[in-house]
Amino acid sequence: MDRERLQQVQQSDLSESRVNEDFILWLKNSGPWYLLAVLVGIAVYLYLINLQRAELQAREQGWFEYQEAGMPSSLEDVAQRHAEIDGLGTLARLKAANTYMLSLQTNLAVGSNIEEGTTLTDEERAANLDNAQRLYEQIVQRDDGQIGTVITTVSALNGLAAIAESRGDVEQAKSYFEKAAARAEPYYPALADVARTRAANADQFSEDIELPLPPAASLPPELAPPTGLESPLDVDNILNLPTPGSETPAADEGSETPPAENP
Helix, strand or coil: CHHHHHHHHHHHHHHHHHHHHHHHHHHHHCHHHHHHHHHHHHHHHHHHHHHHHHHHHHHHHHHHHHHHCCCHHHHHHHHHHCCCCCCHHHHHHHHHHHHHHHHHHHCECCCCCCCCCCECCHHHHHHHHHHHHHHHHHHHHCCCCCHHHHHHHHHHHHHHHHHHHHCCCHHHHHHHHHHHHHHHCCCCHHHHHHHHHHHHCHHHHHCCCCCCCCCCCCCCHHHCCCCCCCCHHHCCCHHHCCCCCCCCCCCCCCCCCCCCCCC
């Protein structure tokens, strides 16, 4: 029994030592590669986390600059730097073009207000029209035909139609309105109806409008001067009283005042 037990112990020791040797051999041959794979996986994970964080920061920065930009030149810079972020390029160009059009409507230079505004010259009006047309055309050229760009594309086409109307080209304005209606029809039929209505009424803007002369200014009856007076001095008021030291008018005959009695 003792010999059998001793043999079993020796065999188990040999098996364990053989397993340990195999494990050590595996570590020497394959262990570094598995360890390298784990390290690469950790590095890729950290890279993806940092990439997502950088994209989020870039998106926040882009929207912040878009909200803060007020001048068309600043908006065009935003469109170039953040063109791939949430459609900011298209939105910035549309806002810049609308700013030029608002300047034309108010007849004030871009960036000025009513209190301290600068009136546009003919050259500035022409430049604003050209800049707005350029930006609207860039938006239309970047249209991908999907639902996400319907609103911006229709707005740009309507803007181009308004520019054509401003230049007196009614046929070109109708063409832009019809393109806007065709672009909006599959997704927003209401916008298509509005564009068709504007195209149908475009001829009205080609006719000259004669503004009536303003009516003559007239005072209300309660403020009108009294009639039948030859001079303003005929009106009895306190301003017509004699000044002290001036001659008093003579008393009427037969109206003598009795002398005062002495006490």
